[in-house]
Amino acid sequence: IVMTQTPLSLSVTPGQPASISCKASQILLHSDGKTYLYWYLQKPGQSPQLLIHEVSNRFSGVPDRFSGSGSGTDFTLKISRVEAEDVGVYYCMQSLQTPLTFGGGTKVEIK
Amino acid sequence: EVQLVESGGGLVQPGGSLRLSCSASGFSFNNYAMHWVRQAPGKGLEHVSSIRSNGGNTFYADSVKGRFTISRDNSKSTLYLQMTSLRAGDTAVYYCVKDQAYTSDWYILGFDYWGQGTLVIGSS
Numbered sequence: 479i480v481m482t483q484t485p486l487s488l489s490v491t492p493g494q495p496a497s498i499s500c501k502a503s504q505i506l507l508h509s510d511g512k513t514y515l516y517w518y519l520q521k522p523g524q525s526p527q528l529l530i531h532e533v534s535n536r537f538s539g540v541p542d543r544f545s546g547s548g549s550g551t552d553f554t555l556k557i558s559r560v561e562a563e564d565v566g567v568y569y570c571m572q573s574l575q576t577p578l579t580f581g582g583g584t585k586v587e588i589k
Numbered sequence: 590e591v592q593l594v595e596s597g598g599g600l601v602q603p604g605g606s607l608r609l610s611c612s613a614s615g616f617s618f619n620n621y622a623m624h625w626v627r628q629a630p631g632k633g634l635e636h637v638s639s640i641r642s643n644g645g646n647t648f649y650a651d652s653v654k655g656r657f658t659i660s661r662d663n664s665k666s667t668l669y670l671q672m673t674s675l676r677a678g679d680t681a682v683y684y685c686v687k688d689q690a691y692t693s694d695w696y697i698l699g700f701d702y703w704g705q706g707t708l709v710i711g712s713s
Contacts, residue, residue: 516699525684525703526634537701569634573699577650578636 479503479572483581490560491589498584500553500570507550514573517546517555520583521566529568530555562588591615591702593685598707605675609707611668611685618666619643622688622697625659625670627681628706637683638670639697646695653679675711682706 480503490496506513517530528537530546533553543558557564565588570581597609609625625637638659639648647659658671668685684706690698 514699518700525705526700527703528689528699528701531689531699531701571634571699573697576636576639576648576697578697578700580634580636582633 479506479575479579481570481572481579481581483568483570483584485584486582487585487587489587489589490557492562493559496557496560496564496586498555498568498570498586500548500555500581502551502553502572505550506572506574508574513549515546515548515553516571516573517544518569518571519564519566520569521563524566526569557586560586560588564588591687593687593702593704595683595685595704595707598683598709600710600712601675602713603676603711605711606671606673607675607709609670609672609683609685609709611704613666613668613685613687616687617691618661619663620691620693622690622692622695623661623668624686624688624697624700625668626684626686626700626703627679627709628684629678629681632681635681639688640668641695642693648697672709675709677711679709679711682708 482501484499515533518526520526534546567583592614594612624639640659656674660669685704686700687702689701
């Protein structure tokens with residue numbers, strides 16, 4: 479499954495919202511009713527950290543300014559008010575089929 | 590606190606071998622599938638290999654099938670990746686990753702916790 483993210487990069491003023499799109503080459507809805515779409519943030523010099531699982535569920539400790547939405551093949555990660563600590567590369571990932579595959583990443587920087 | 594600590598990376602000549610290890614703590618290792626994900630310098634993320642909680646099932650990406658072997662020792666809470674016939678294209682940071690699902694079934698839910706990674710360089 480090919481995952482395509484847009485935009486490639488984003489420059490955001492602190493306190494402003496940001497939005498990242500992710501499109502899958504096939505529907506990520508499983509027969510169990512769940513949709514296997516994840517979002518990760520890789521901060522500079524660090525390993526990826528899980529933000530959102532199964533489209534819209536924030537992982538433990540993730541601030542509520544992060545939210546995920548979407549269905550089928552089209553998904554969105556939104557940051558309601560960007561903070562300086564949110565800089566890095568954001569990846570979407572599907573876990574419907576092996577191999578699990580990632581989008582190419584969206585680099586978020588602060589203006 | 591979940592901790593995953595990789596080791597074993599380094600410089601290896603093309604055609605050579607290397608074994609990566611990942612020491613896990615802070616969770617019941619024997620109840621989770623585990624994974625290796627790699628990231629070439631300046632590039633994106635690639636799912637390399639996975640292993641069931643009891644070691645009974647494995648997955649390999651086509652790019653490493655027949656060359657890499659994933660294994661685990663639940664008595665030591667340690668995950669391994671034996672890499673042979675290494676190529677320049679295998680140069681990457683290799684991350685040890687925990688699955689999100691607490692299960693004895695062969696089931697990959699998704700990746701939650703990641704180690705800091707170990708760098709493998711395939712070069713003469």
